[in-house]
Amino acid sequence: MGKTLYEKIWDRHVVESRENEPDLIYIDLHLIHEVTSPQAFDGLKKENRTVRRPELTLATMDHSIPTENREFPFQDPGAQLQVEALEKNCKEFHIPLFNLGSDRQGIVHVIAPEQGLTLPGQTMVCGDSHASTHGAFGALAFGIGTSEVEHVLATQCLQLVPSKTLAIQFTGELSPGITSKDLILALIGAYGNDFATGYVIEYRGDPIEAMSMEQRMTICNMSIEFGARAGLMAPDQATFDYIKDKPFAPKGSDWETALEDWRGLYSDEEAGFDKVIHFDVTQVSPQVTWGTNPGQVVSVKGEVPSPEAYSGFSRSNVENALDYMGLKPATKMEDISIDVVFIGSCTNSRIEDLREAARVLKGYEKSPNLRGIVVPGSQQVKAQAEAEGLHHIFLEAGLEWRNSGCSMCLGMNDDFVGPNERCASTSNRNFEGRQGENARTHLVSPAMAAAAAVKGHFYDIRDWEYKLQEVHS
Numbered sequence: 001m002g003k004t005l006y007e008k009i010w011d012r013h014v015v016e017s018r019e020n021e022p023d024l025i026y027i028d029l030h031l032i033h034e035v036t037s038p039q040a041f042d043g044l045k046k047e048n049r050t051v052r053r054p055e056l057t058l059a060t061m062d063h064s065i066p067t068e069n070r071e072f073p074f075q076d077p078g079a080q081l082q083v084e085a086l087e088k089n090c091k092e093f094h095i096p097l098f099n100l101g102s103d104r105q106g107i108v109h110v111i112a113p114e115q116g117l118t119l120p121g122q123t124m125v126c127g128d129s130h131a132s133t134h135g136a137f138g139a140l141a142f143g144i145g146t147s148e149v150e151h152v153l154a155t156q157c158l159q160l161v162p163s164k165t166l167a168i169q170f171t172g173e174l175s176p177g178i179t180s181k182d183l184i185l186a187l188i189g190a191y192g193n194d195f196a197t198g199y200v201i202e203y204r205g206d207p208i209e210a211m212s213m214e215q216r217m218t219i220c221n222m223s224i225e226f227g228a229r230a231g232l233m234a235p236d237q238a239t240f241d242y243i244k245d246k247p248f249a250p251k252g253s254d255w256e257t258a259l260e261d262w263r264g265l266y267s268d269e270e271a272g273f274d275k276v277i278h279f280d281v282t283q284v285s286p287q288v289t290w291g292t293n294p295g296q297v298v299s300v301k302g303e304v305p306s307p308e309a310y311s312g313f314s315r316s317n318v319e320n321a322l323d324y325m326g327l328k329p330a331t332k333m334e335d336i337s338i339d340v341v342f343i344g345s346c347t348n349s350r351i352e353d354l355r356e357a358a359r360v361l362k363g364y365e366k367s368p369n370l371r372g373i374v375v376p377g378s379q380q381v382k383a384q385a386e387a388e389g390l391h392h393i394f395l396e397a398g399l400e401w402r403n404s405g406c407s408m409c410l411g412m413n414d415d416f417v418g419p420n421e422r423c424a425s426t427s428n429r430n431f432e433g434r435q436g437e438n439a440r441t442h443l444v445s446p447a448m449a450a451a452a453a454v455k456g457h458f459y460d461i462r463d464w465e466y467k468l469q470e471v472h473s
């Protein structure tokens with residue numbers, strides 16, 4: 001019997017296995033940020049322990065930082081304390097840190113792939129649920145809690161019980177204008193947001209193989225919104241091309257050795273999954289969420305559902321969601337006007353996302369009644385976007401151009417959506433209060449967010465009149 005990709009990675013990392021006990025698994029890379037690490041470091045200090053492998057740990061600051069003026073003092077003294085604590089802890093324990101002065105700083109899930117730290121076959125953890133993003137490279141990557149962060153810092157290992165495996169076999173071809181964001185939203189919408197609970201997903205099939213690495217990352221990023229422990233994709237030539245020559249990628253003969261190894265990272269044909277589903281991507285249209293979890297989603301050409309007619313969620317759940325969102329059943333999605341546009345987050349803030357948004361915005365101005373911010377996922381993405389002149393397009397459209405960070409993805413920093421304001425957001429979570437108290441979030445792709453910024457309401461990107469096709473060289 002063959003092995004799945006997940007089983008192959010797992011087996012390579014077992015340090016110790018005892019009957020009726022969790023396995024002890026070695027962790028190749030530990031990413032940390034300012035929000036979920038302070039208590040873990042406090043725990044270490046209390047026990048007088050050191051960090052076992054500081055060089056396999058990387059720190060960045062992203063969640064609570066301001067994206068406008070990043071100088072001290074911050075408007076929020078609590079955020080400044082978190083940032084200062086991370087600097088101090090990294091210094092004390094010799095952990096590499098991309099701080100606010102670094103041109104490599106950015107959202108934790110954007111910088112690791114960008115630096116060539118995310119590699120196929122690795123085990124990776126982070127005190128952050130969207131660690132699943134790195135699965136796009138064939139790395140087994142998942143979020144952990146603060147006590148586990150402490151454990152990994154101290155031992156570079158974790159006690160883990162294997163998850164069940166779910167293969168999602170995509171078929172068909174995405175239509176023009178449809179992105180991987182639409183695909184993952186449509187998938188979660190079709191099966192429900194807790195369908196993959198307890199599973200590690202492997203996304204497979206031609207539509208995945210046809211995608212860029214950045215598109216793939218968007219899908220793996222939202223595995224957690226589907227309930228999964230992690231999402232994986234087998235590495236292929238696109239993966240290797242992306243990694244090659246990145247700053248921390250293996251070089252010279254190490255590269256050749258690594259490549260040879262990575263080429264064996266796929267699920268064997270005779271491997272068995274605990275569950276398999278098939279999903280035809282051909283009919284996927286631009287998606288917009290209407291409710292308060294990512295599975296409450298509909299085509300932009302659709303309408304707000306009525307609690308009676310909606311399957312998948314209970315009547316009261318739908319009623320509550322509509323009430324929170326301030327929406328009436330049967331309203332056309334394209335008739336919903338918005339107050340805020342947020343283009344950013346670890347789901348959609350990479351260079352291709354910004355190019356897509358800029359391609360839509362080129363030559364247009366935002367609707368006068370809304371405000372919008374574009375927040376690159378890292379300072380490297382920011383520099384690249386500026387080298388291509390994308391920031392001019394955003395600024396000319398009347399949107400703000402910021403420094404990198406999690407920003408408006410979650411109401412934990414200076415960027416938030418006001419009470420009862422409605423936001424078209426490229427992020428991954430539309431929970432109540434996610435972007436601010438009583439803020440109303442609609443999840444969309446970068447192109448759809450850009451179109452909404454111009455129109456002032458949701459608008460089908462397939463009907464868009466582009467003023468210029470190519471904005472980058």
Ligand SMILES: CC(C)[C@H](C(=O)O)[C@@H](O)C(=O)O
Pocket residue numbers: 035036063127128129130143410
């Ligand atoms: C703050 C952090 C722990 C959290 C997570 O784990 O995902 C955040 O990144 C989020 O997206 O909600």
Ligand code: SF4
Pocket residue numbers: 062063107109128130345346347405406409410427428
């Ligand atoms: S951008 Fe959003 S989803 Fe991603 S790590 Fe930051 S807060 Fe979490």
